[in-house]
Amino acid sequence: MNLELSEEQDAVRQLAEDFVAREITPHVVEWDRAESVDKAIVEKLGALGFLGLTIPEEYGGSGGDHLAYCLVTEELGRGDSSVRGIVSVSLGLVAKTIASWGSEEQKRQWLPKLTSGEAVGCFGLTEPGTGSDAGNLGTKAVRDGDDYVINGSKMFITNGTWADVVLLFARTGDTPGHRGVSAFLVPADAPGLTRRTIHGKLGLRGQATAELVLEDVRVPASTLMGPEGKGFSVAMSALAKGRMSVAAGCVGIAQAALDAAVRYAGEREQFGRSIASYQLVQELISDISVDVDAARMLTWRVADLVDRGQDFATAASTAKLFASEAAVRAANNALQVFGGYGYIDEYPVGKLVRDARVMTLYEGTSQIQKLIIGRALTGVSAF
Numbered sequence: 546m547n548l549e550l551s552e553e554q555d556a557v558r559q560l561a562e563d564f565v566a567r568e569i570t571p572h573v574v575e576w577d578r579a580e581s582v583d584k585a586i587v588e589k590l591g592a593l594g595f596l597g598l599t600i601p602e603e604y605g606g607s608g609g610d611h612l613a614y615c616l617v618t619e620e621l622g623r624g625d626s627s628v629r630g631i632v633s634v635s636l637g638l639v640a641k642t643i644a645s646w647g648s649e650e651q652k653r654q655w656l657p658k659l660t661s662g663e664a665v666g667c668f669g670l671t672e673p674g675t676g677s678d679a680g681n682l683g684t685k686a687v688r689d690g691d692d693y694v695i696n697g698s699k700m701f702i703t704n705g706t707w708a709d710v711v712l713l714f715a716r717t718g719d720t721p722g723h724r725g726v727s728a729f730l731v732p733a734d735a736p737g738l739t740r741r742t743i744h745g746k747l748g749l750r751g752q753a754t755a756e757l758v759l760e761d762v763r764v765p766a767s768t769l770m771g772p773e774g775k776g777f778s779v780a781m782s783a784l785a786k787g788r789m790s791v792a793a794g795c796v797g798i799a800q801a802a803l804d805a806a807v808r809y810a811g812e813r814e815q816f817g818r819s820i821a822s823y824q825l826v827q828e829l830i831s832d833i834s835v836d837v838d839a840a841r842m843l844t845w846r847v848a849d850l851v852d853r854g855q856d857f858a859t860a861a862s863t864a865k866l867f868a869s870e871a872a873v874r875a876a877n878n879a880l881q882v883f884g885g886y887g888y889i890d891e892y893p894v895g896k897l898v899r900d901a902r903v904m905t906l907y908e909g910t911s912q913i914q915k916l917i918i919g920r921a922l923t924g925v926s927a928f
């Protein structure tokens with residue numbers, strides 16, 4: 546792998562950095578306090594092609610490789626993880642999965658809207674009773690003539706109240722466990738589908754996280770995506786690539802922590818000297834820097850594997866595990882550099898700590914990533 550970015554990759558990274566400085570950074574504190582990002586950001590992301598990265602142009606995508614996608618995700622995560630998550634879900638988990646698994650009709654129906662930002666997608670896997678054990682989900686889709694009738698509920702769904710389409714996982718037939726799960730593209734305005742915003746999150750406060758309840762939601766059989774009973778494979782393939790974008794977002798958090806810590810250490814004086822001159826402060830900063838570099842390299846490795854058509858799932862779990870734990874450490878170390886000022890939301894590092902904390906939980910907890918890596922190494926599944 547060549548670690549030097551191509552001109553195109555560097556240009557798209559710069560475009561994302563400029564976009565963050567112009568459209569995101571000035572609003573970050575306000576959106577965090579209001580518990581809502583301005584939804585107009587979606588069309589702006591779409592206009593620059595950030596919601597169509599890696600999607601073929603014939604479906605409205607902006608093409609590009611997975612390293613470019615990671616560079617943009619990193620810059621967005623450096624600016625605001627709430628915005629980064631909108632892209633990681635609507636493009637990363639939904640549009641990219643439709644591009645891989647959808648029928649021609651489904652691709653034509655949803656991809657141009659999702660890539661332009663006219664529509665938002667959400668990913669409905671987790672339920673109140675099944676998080677890590679997603680293969681045992683209980684939402685049921687029962688065939689009735691040319692339709693399916695869906696009943697159940699979904700928990701912690703990112704973009705839930707903003708979404709126009711839900712990539713929904715439900716049990717079809719009587720087969721227990723993950724073999725009985727199917728994937729559906731459910732229009733979010735389908736009668737019987739209600740959405741409730743979840744308030745009071747520790748971090749990612751600007752993001753629309755929701756609980757979805759489905760009561761006799763009737764959808765045509767044409768909304769089934771991929772073969773019946775293959776929904777869990779759809780979900781796992783989406784999450785493997787999703788972990789790459791979470792890892793990239795975590796690199797962005799850690800880089801933001803590094804930038805803030807270096808800047809503040811240079812400005813703040815104690816005992817008549819810059820705190821940057823103290824070796825224990827330099828240790829905090831160098832620890833953050835090592836975490837940034839290592840997390841970025843692991844993430845780029847995944848992008849390289851995906852672009853070369855190689856198996857990437859274990860590498861994606863490795864990158865997600867390391868980068869998410871690194872983001873938590875980095876943000877926490879940066880807060881230490883800021884002292885008491887780090888604890889107030891006028892300064893950026895407190896939000897980085899809060900936003901980083903969920904990264905070791907969603908798209909597979911750190912424990913689940915370790916089990917995936919352990920299974921790949923030993924050949925024995927702990928699930």
Ligand SMILES: Cc1cc2nc3c(=O)[nH]c(=O)nc-3n(C[C@H](O)[C@H](O)[C@H](O)COP(=O)(O)OP(=O)(O)OC[C@H]3O[C@@H](n4cnc5c(N)ncnc54)[C@H](O)[C@@H]3O)c2cc1C
Nearest residue numbers: 668669670671675676677701702703906907908909910912
């Ligand atoms: C802000 C936010 C956004 C989210 N967005 C989405 C979304 O868009 N779509 C979606 O479908 N889901 C989403 N989720 C859900 C997320 O993926 C789950 O929270 C996550 O998978 C963990 O499930 P759980 O919360 O039920 O925890 P549990 O599965 O109950 O886990 C609790 C603890 O037990 C541990 N544990 C569980 N099983 C094992 C095991 N076999 N071995 C060792 N330890 C184990 C876990 O690691 C964890 O420490 C989101 C969550 C949050 C908080």
